[in-house]
Amino acid sequence: MMKLVISNKPYSPWPMRVWLLMRELGLVFEEQIIDLSGPDKIARLRAVSPSGRVPVLLDGAITVWDSLSIIEYLAERFPTAGVWPAAAGDRAHARSIVAEMHAGFTALRGQLVMNMRRNPRAIDLKPEVQADLQRIFTIWTDTRERFGKGGPFLFGRFSAADAYYAPIVSRLYGYAVEVPAACRPYMDVIQSLPAYKAWRSDCDLDPWFNEKTDNL
Ligand SMILES: N[C@@H](CCC(=O)N[C@@H](CS)C(=O)NCC(=O)O)C(=O)O
Incomplete structure (x- = not known):
């Protein structure tokens, strides 16, 4: 296995x-x-x-x-x-937005440190983080509009692109970020995924509380 x-x-x-x-x-x-x-x-x-x-x-x-x-x-x-969308054009777009996540959004990753157990609480966002967020909201709305007609995910059906943006959903939630209305249904869909819920509930079993980042 x-x-x-x-x-x-x-x-x-x-x-x-x-x-x-x-x-x-x-x-x-x-x-x-x-x-x-x-x-x-x-x-x-x-x-x-x-x-x-x-x-x-x-x-x-x-x-x-x-x-x-x-x-x-x-x-x-x-x-x-079904790791990637089936059509070549959709797949190229999916790889592009995944690569953008993999290689970028460093300001967001630096300030909105991942903490799935965080009680939602807003903080003052740095301008660079706001710029990262705007780009992510654009990616989501543009991709959903152009490729997402067949279902609730970025490319209709769940794919690697959604898995790649799932930790962003958790950060938007944990840091109580104001999210455009058009993006909220997508966040709900990700948070309702059985695998997302399973990961979230496993987090409660983790004995480590990282004092450095838990109180950000
Ligand atoms: N580019 C790598 C990044 C992997 C990464 O940074 N993983 C973190 C855990 S989220 C890690 O291994 N950290 C080791 C450490 O903190 O010493 C990937 O996409 O897998």
């Missing part, structure tokens, strides 16, 4: 993306959690991950690291699972 190595669920957006995708698409795997709060964190990460970061997917003799490589690996390994 495939094994997905992740870190503490409340604080782990990159692992969450792959975990959600695999769960929603019914790709069976066991999970291993590396506790980032415990001693020897670096050695424990390095023991499974060449980059010292998670997620890592172990599939027999194959090790894949970095969320985006894992998603591409899964798309090849399970070509009918």
Whole structure:
């Protein structure tokens, strides 16, 4: 069976993306959690991950690291699972917005630190964060308008693109960000996903409370 190595669920957006995708698409795997709060964190990460970061997917003799490589690996390994949208143009757009998330939005990621257990509370957003948010809202509305007619997700049917933006939904919720009305139904759809709810409820089982980020 495939094994997905992740870190503490409340604080782990990159692992969450792959975990959600695999769960929603019914790709069976066991999970291993590396506790980032415990001693020897670096050695424990390095023991499974060449980059010292998670997620890592172990599939027999194959090790894949970095969320985006894992998603591409899964798309090849399970070509009918629906990792990416079926039409070439839709797929190109999906890859573009996923790449934009993977490589960017650093201001948002820096200020709105992922904490799935956060009681919703607003903070003063830096202008760079507001700019990141506007870009994300544009991506969502534009993609839904152009590609999302067949269902409630970015490309109609659930795909890697939704998994990639799911941690953003959790941050918008946790930091009580004002969201345009047009984007709220999409947030609700993501938060209602069985895999999203399962990840959220697993967060309550995590023993680590990161004092550095819990009180931001
Ligand atoms: N670009 C990588 C980023 C992975 C990453 O930064 N993962 C975090 C967990 S969310 C990590 O492994 N952190 C290790 C640490 O905090 O030492 C990906 O997409 O997988």
